[in-house]
Amino acid sequence: MRGGGVDQAFQVDLRGVVDLLSRHLYSSPRVYLRELLQNAVDAITARGAGGGTVRIETGGGLRVHDDGIGLTEEEVHRLLATIGRSSKRDELGFARHDFLGQFGIGLLSGFLVADEIEVVTRSAKAGAPAVRWTGFADGRYRVEPGERDEPGTTVTLKARPGSAELLSPEIVRELARSYGSLLPVELTVDGAPVTGGGPPWTVAHADPARRRRALDAYCRELYGFDPFDVIDLDVPEAGLTGVAFVLPQPVAPAARGAHRVYLKRMLLAESVEGLLPEWAFFVRCVVDAGELRPTASREALYEDELLEATRQALGERLRQWLVRLSETDPARLRAFLRLHQLGVKAMALQDDDMLRIVDRWLEFETSAGPMTLAEFRRRHADARYVTSVEEFRRLSAVAGAQGVGLVNGGYVHDTEIIERLPAVDPDAALPRLDPAELTTHLGVLDPAAELALRPFLAAARRAVERLGCEVVVRDFDPPSLPALYVTSRAAQHQAELEEAREMADGLWADVLGALNGAVQADRPQLVLNHRNPLARRVTSLTEEGLVELAVQGLYGQALLYGQHPLRPADTAALNRSFLGLLEWAMHTPDAEAGESK
Template identity: 65%
Template sequence: MEQAFRVDLRGVVDLLSHHLYGSPRVYVRELMQNAVDAITARRAVDGAAPAQVRIETPAQTGDGSIRVHDSGIGLTEPEVHELLATIGRSGKRDSLGFARHEFLGQFGIGLLSCFLVADEARVLTRSVRGGPTVAWTGYADGRYQVELAADQRAEPGTTVTLRPRQGMEQWMTATTVTELATLFGSMLPFEVTVDGQAVTEPDLPWQAPHASPHDRAAALAGYAEDTFGFTPFDSFDLDCAESGLTGVAFVLPQAANPAAKAGHRVYLKRMLIAESVTGLLPDWAFFIRCVVDAAELRPTASREALYEDDLLESTRDALGAQVRDWLVELSVADPARLTQFLNIHDLGVKALALHDDDMLRLVDRWLPVETNVGRIPLAEFRRRFDTVRYLPSVEEFRQLAAVANAQGLGLVNGGYSYLTEILERLPAIDPDIRVTRLETSELATHFDMVDPEVELALRPFLATAQRALDRLDCEVTLRTFDPPSLAALYLLDRDTQHRAELRATRAIADDLWSDVLGAFDTDHGPDRPQLVLNHRNPLVRRISGLADPRLATMAVEALYSQSLLLGQHPLRPVDTALLNRSFVGLLDWAVHDNPGES
């Protein structure tokens, strides 16, 4: 058997008025919004109709109440029942015209925000269609009553009267109401006054007339200081015809956290919906704060955020393209200023370069990156070297930068945010660009062989060194390379590391998983890292001439430990034990052979 839902009106009013909105302050915005919509509706019928919203605070009323008067279209008694007492129905609103896109919102739900600060809302309204003034009184518990008003309005329009609930008086003081009316309604196209003082401006800040571009830029900078609290690095206009959006973007003068969601000041048909709306710009544009006014974007039910739909997505893409165009134009018109910008906001530009070829070209040409020949743009690096070699971690780069430079190899530090991905994307803008990750095995091929006679004479030492490192799964190699100050270099390429990890996992896995992992262990190349001793280093030459095998072993172990630390490689327990043992052993030898005076 079908039955209708039973609705607790008191619960619905409590839900909408106390949980739909983020703060009691929005009641001023909702009252102004309803008033502006009523004026818009009247002017659609009579273009010469008066357009004014008057707000009276307790300083004027004298009885603690707040009154909002408008010169709008007004309502008849049937319309009062339909619009003010029916929650969730839209059909009648459509026929009356209050659901068209010209209006900020719809009567009914917005009025419920009054119950955030008051237990009772009283509406006096007279329609331009004729009829007497109707009084509607709504209560926070869900009740309402409609009656003919004792005091008839002389002109069409509406007056809303609120008396503060106990404890909410601060929300209706003259200072608070003036601040809120200015915050939400300063850009409204109709005059809004609070206690006789206008709070609206005649022009949007980015559309106000100015004597010169310099004056306009200075005015926008002042607006950013007042609105956001910073003097912008630069500003530029935004627009999107599809969503009826105009506005201005302000570039932050200091680095911003790319993980933080950028909040923007968004107006809907010149009414502020929120001061920190997210999702208006792409995530990579975290260095931008903007103020916009849109005609077609949809707000959420609380009108404190934007509804995520196809129109918002296309608007976001259009605004992102305009941010990108500003960067490209800056690179052409003022390269020095672009360099200044990149020094502040390189992360945002690099994030955009991951997806946009134009921005990738800009990064390639202008953004300085860390290389083993200094901080230079990638384009300059490619002019010096035929191949862009890189290492994906800062630690690897710092270990091998000087060595690679000494061998005549250019090396880029790809360990910073987005840089490895950018380097691998370079062939997208020029197929002739060669980009490769530097493998340690490749670096070793550039080292010089030791003279055969010298190597033959050092075989006993090399055998001793290899025995010392066999238990550490490390190969010992003797080479000559620059810089001579580097005694030894620990080299571990990706393939070797992968094979070592695979075989270590097989050793502790059960039979089933060991067989499965064995299927991947098909590479029979060298499976141990290398400790390359530099024969050009004076210390290595002295160590290789030691006659005491025990002392030579401790010295090689010390070189191995130092190479791990310099390369910031992770230390296994066996490596840590070796480091301690070789250090203590060398100290013991030094003290034993060079005793202090007694």
């Protein structure tokens, strides 16, 4: 077509819009009552008379009555018949934070459970007549004179087939209590009151113990547990008040905390995520906020700068509670740390005060038993730490016996905490242990014994030469340990490079080979314990073949004891030594004499 076009209005398929709401916006059709309550409370707020009443009746369909500001006929056409129209709060010029919902989309939620919605309303403006608006799920609506003596609105729903249960008295009472029990209006269902004294955390008690008992009971009602402690929350810029209930049992840090959030005392959702920092998984919160924004479905919080600031402020409140606990009730702090140490450790990675609390109060696994880092440093001037649980288990007994205190840094956040401690206390530096250091703490033999062992050592070194290992004899505790496999971090790195080179293709094998050649590291050592009776008997052997089998057997045992990974060459040596020693035992003179009998 040539020339200017003609503007056309979009045609809206109301059934399609309702299907979109039910499948993609709202999580459940049960939210219909929340939307109706929001509209009623907003109408009461707009009238500005204070107080207000919302009555819900369930006989012969659902009716929601309010004594709010009501609508004129012109407003009915503008606000109820145009999908996506600006909210009533904007039309009437009120501040955004005064209202809960939005008339247009909110009223459409009634079509989730009904095929017909009737609204009878009368504006509070002087002389305004009552108006009846009837909307149908097929997209039609009708406006006609209505009957109502006082300003306000009545919304009536007639259940569609299959939705009658959602409008039943039992379900309506349950939904009204869930969504509206804290509303600042008088809310009743079939004459029975739903609203009471407001948020429990705002109820004043002359006796703090009585208030705590009331909040404990509230926590049991909501979550089914008695809280370890209750923390009051207050973020003025978000208009937020509430309480955090500290969980009385451990919880997995990966589980995101879900919190009960009210907006202007209307329930937003029971399981809102993202309200607190991720490390604060040890609390469950119930809060009411006046300034935080909901998402379009009004079942979650909109991620913006205010929510981020609120999240940080709530995290700071939890941090202050912990600091105060450390100053006023150390025994209770220790009990808390035993339950929720992972959350506190996560805080300590970013917060200096939390780091000091962890250093002073949180027990770590050490070679001297469970102990705080501060106490361990006082007791062990030559303290070290290792970065894995396996390495700690391998070396702690030997290190402890030689007077080298060892801290296990292999659990979540432990190594990062140990390495961050000098940031708050330069004297708290704790060096990392290089396993090769241990050999410098092991006792050496006297010169005569060392000289006598030279032939054995020569044969022993030949036995493990192709395994990339050296053999030394030392005198150390515990005497029950016959041999110890010790490798430095540089040697481990070199071994990993060699293993990667063997598995790589030609080009990468050459590159890794060049890197491997550039690394000069001490070879791993098999340290035989001269205090162990078996090791001493092995060092007294003179037959080279038997020395080879025995030393390779001790080598394999040391690898298994230390939980070192076994290479194919290690496994072959271990099998060879086992079978060789078994065959040697079966051919000893005593064994042959037994066979002859």
